[in-house]
Amino acid sequence: MAVNGNVKQNNQSKVNIFTRAFRTIKAETKRITWASKDEVKKALAAVATFCVIYMVVVGVLDYGFSNLFKLIFK
Structure with missing residues (x-):
């Protein structure tokens, strides 16, 4: 049971990392002159x-x- 909970958390953290990365990329492209x-x-x-x-x-x-x-x- 504990292993399944950790796996779900790990997958969610990977998704959060990717979404955060894309958000920062989007924010940086808006700053380009x-x-x-x-x-x-x-x-x-x-x-x-x-x-x-x-x-x-x-x-x-x-x-x-x-x-x-x-x-x-x-």
């Missing part, structure tokens, strides 16, 4: 520009080193 649409657009444009510039630089270096190795090992 989200960026405005304009800020997100500016950040996206900056990242996209950097990626394109990086791709061009790496492509030019790859092409140059490729031709250099072909010239050396010809």
Whole structure:
């Protein structure tokens, strides 16, 4: 009898832990200050520009080193 009572209590405490965890997560997400649409657009444009510039630089270096190795090992 005592064992059954402890098991029920243990299951209830696990449920309470999960519900408390989800409540705290919900409360924390309400405190988040989200960026405005304009800020997100500016950040996206900056990242996209950097990626394109990086791709061009790496492509030019790859092409140059490729031709250099072909010239050396010809």
